[in-house]
Amino acid sequence: MRILLGAVLALLLLALGGGAYIYSGAYNVAASDAHAAFVEWTFHKTMHNSVEEHAEGIDVPDLDDEQMVTQGARAYQQMCVSCHLRPGLESTVLRQGLNPQPPVLAEGGHWAPAEQFWIVKHGIKMTGMPAWGETHADQELWEMVAFLQRLPGLSEPQYFALMETQGGAAPQNDGHDHNHGDMSAMMQDSSQGHHAQSEETHDDTAQQNHHGDNGEAQAESAKPASAQEDDHYADGHTH
Numbered sequence: 001m002r003i004l005l006g007a008v009l010a011l012l013l014l015a016l017g018g019g020a021y022i023y024s025g026a027y028n029v030a031a032s033d034a035h036a037a038f039v040e041w042t043f044h045k046t047m048h049n050s051v052e053e054h055a056e057g058i059d060v061p062d063l064d065d066e067q068m069v070t071q072g073a074r075a076y077q078q079m080c081v082s083c084h085l086r087p088g089l090e091s092t093v094l095r096q097g098l099n100p101q102p103p104v105l106a107e108g109g110h111w112a113p114a115e116q117f118w119i120v121k122h123g124i125k126m127t128g129m130p131a132w133g134e135t136h137a138d139q140e141l142w143e144m145v146a147f148l149q150r151l152p153g154l155s156e157p158q159y160f161a162l163m164e165t166q167g168g169a170a171p172q173n174d175g176h177d178h179n180h181g182d183m184s185a186m187m188q189d190s191s192q193g194h195h196a197q198s199e200e201t202h203d204d205t206a207q208q209n210h211h212g213d214n215g216e217a218q219a220e221s222a223k224p225a226s227a228q229e230d231d232h233y234a235d236g237h238t239h
């Protein structure tokens with residue numbers, strides 16, 4: 001009886017302590033504040049096991065389809081580069097401030113395609129990784145996953161050439177009928193300042209692409225704000 005009472009009392013103290021900690025505001029939620037090692041470990045393990053568990057039983061389509069890879073490359077250039085970089089881009093202003101830092105997807109990784117699909121579709125809570133399934137059909141998400149299989153090992157010219165392979169549509173046009181928002185300001189290499197895109201040196205293919213990018217970007221930002229549906233963080237400066 002006495003042991004039981006002791007245990008209940010200990011639990012009560014723990015709960016009170018926890019509550020006091022939460023309400024005191026002592027915990028630092030700043031993204032600029034590094035996690036304690038055990039917190040980092042806990043989050044990482046939790047995320048890892050959760051993805052493995054949830055991705056079980058997902059059927060993977062044929063990811064070698066060239067058209068899928070091309071479409072996926074265009075989508076990646078529009079929506080993922082600002083956080084996950086691309087061959088030839090070292091950093092961006094958006095990426096630099098994120099905690100956790102988005103992994104460099106060109107370096108490959110340990111996730112199987114079904115797990116990548118699950119992550120891309122559902123996102124990861126409290127990390128900045130969006131749930132792209134809220135706005136994209138599964139087919140479009142598989143295109144991104146197909147491209148992710150190809151990405152590791154691509155050189156910068158190969159990366160840009162891949163987007164050109166079908167019909168030569170500009171990378172800004174990924175064939176969907178909605179506006180993805182102009183994230184070009186955040187895709188710029190933050191180590192080179194804001195004009196990095198036009199100053200970078202590429203081979204001809206890449207250069208053309210960049211000029212295409214810039215043209216599109218300017219055209220987009222010239223639109224009235226109301227026309228920029230999902231451009232909530234389009235310019236990266238005024239908010």
Ligand code: HEC
Pocket residue numbers: 047075076079080081082083084098099100101102103109110111116119120124127128129130132144
């Ligand atoms: C706003 C930043 C941001 C954008 C944009 C973004 N991601 Fe992420 N993504 C993250 C972060 C942060 C993580 C790491 C989460 C973690 O460590 O728990 C992540 C993780 C991932 C992972 C798991 C990789 C690994 O090795 O753990 C994949 C795959 C991924 N993202 C794909 C994409 C794709 C594809 C796109 C574009 C459609 C995209 N992401 C756009 C922030 C972003």
